[in-house]
Amino acid sequence: MAGTSEPVPGRPARVRGPAQDVAGLGVGRALGFVAPALLLIGAFLVFPAVWTIYIGITNYRLTGVEAVSPSIIGLENYTKALNDALFHNALWLTLLFVLGSAIIGQNILGFALAWTMRKARPAVRRTVEGLVLLAWILPSTVVAYLWIAFFDRDTGTLNSILGQQGTAWLIEYPMVCLVLFNTWRGTAFSMMLYSSALQAVPPSQLESARMVGASGWQTLRDVVFPHIRGHVLTNTLLISLWTANDFSPFLLTKGGPNHESETVPVYIYNVALQGGELGYSSAISFLLLIANLLVALLYLRLLRRRS
């Protein structure tokens, strides 16, 4: 789903100056203008989110008796989640996925690209950035197929490069593959964010760091990092949130083999539509919603402080 625009106004009305109804719209018609959008958002975004709370305390199922007349079972679904080894497995794998592909992979590769491309020739810069962006804008099913082909056991490109055959990467090392895949897929965002953040670093400070003979690493740590610290934090939060909610692992491995790559989104799908346990999967969805809410609140608070 879509993220937020950046930078986001802290307090829109006051920062942007008072609204002036110059066209003479009036509050009544203004409400009429806002109403259709709010109705759609209410019906297809707010209502489902709130409804998860209710479904989550029932034993509603896709088929069978409970599909016709579900009954309220209180917090049973949540206590079940506490003892569900597969759910714990999903949480752990999501943590690995976020840590490996977002916090480490996309962040570091994105920054490295932004940093090195500053000094690169325009032609090199355009080519590299174009490729990174292409990885980002291609439809997810196409990208997933590209990687399935890349990792294939018999004729995949990776095995040809390594001059071997018979390693089924997606089956033997599913999480490593997913981390690589998502790093490739999402680095563009971090690259663009850090590119624009690096423009705020005063060139004079970089110059003086060079004059006093600071090494590259020292320059990064003492001159560049203090200027972009806020960006690093907000970027990390955003990409972590997106990665934790990413459904594309399903396209590559479907959570397999034997739950070895079943991150929380894939687990929710498998429990709900393969297992038919709508009540239980709603309870897990609600936990995911709460986690998203906490990250988003923290993100907005950080942005507000920065502006």
Added chain:
Amino acid sequence: MNPAYVVRRIGFYVLICAITLFFAVPMLWIASAPFDASPGLGVRWPDWTLDNVRKTLDHPYALHSMVNSLLICVTTAVAVTAFAALASYALSRVRIPGRDALLYGLLLLSSVVTGTAAMVPIFVMMFQLGLIDSRFGVALVMTGGLLPAAIFILKDFVDAVPKSYEESARVFGASTGQILRDVVLPVARPGLATILVWAFVNSWGNFLVPFLLIRSIDKQPGAVLLQTFTDEGGSANLSVIPVFSLLFSIPVVVLYLLVNSRYGFRFHGGIKS
């Protein structure tokens, strides 16, 4: 030219080459396999032919799914743009009671209620509404999901439009309707075009919503049909999948290039998905 400098330059270029290869190699397949006489999963210099293109066009569902994608995405993009335009104008110019809280709520919603977190209730809701297997239902869900972010991005555009245009039109006696149609709409056109393309590209690539809600293969959009091909596996599909992937990717890339060249790339976080 001291040695340390040379070593650093070499290291620099090796790094750039490695990164470029990392991004390029998995993509090469989509350039070579569509035109290979016996396409496989590996990248190799193709044995040039256009046979696969003909086979793909002859496939009973391939072109059909593109039409489905087009139907769903045009509906979504137009609805998102129209409703977000109305809402963002009103929110930008009129102080509606509770406006700041509303904007904050929208901002939160756009990142908190993701497709994966809401898939179960959305599925149940559409199931009970009888909108399973309906392309219109898919467009409705996508519209609801994209609207909060669209309103936000578009409000940024409208906020940047000087109010003096509307003021002078009003001084000359234009009615509210005239001002909106003849002054605001033309000035806001770049913003509207951006949102239109943004919503289209987002819904074009969306896999989860149609995957949940569409059952019959003749109603599947391209994103889901490609997954259906993958699940079926087999070498028969290998002449169709590469060309189909390529055709399915072209609209997104073309639209991106178009927006980039006409309006320049405006950096909005999350503008992709």
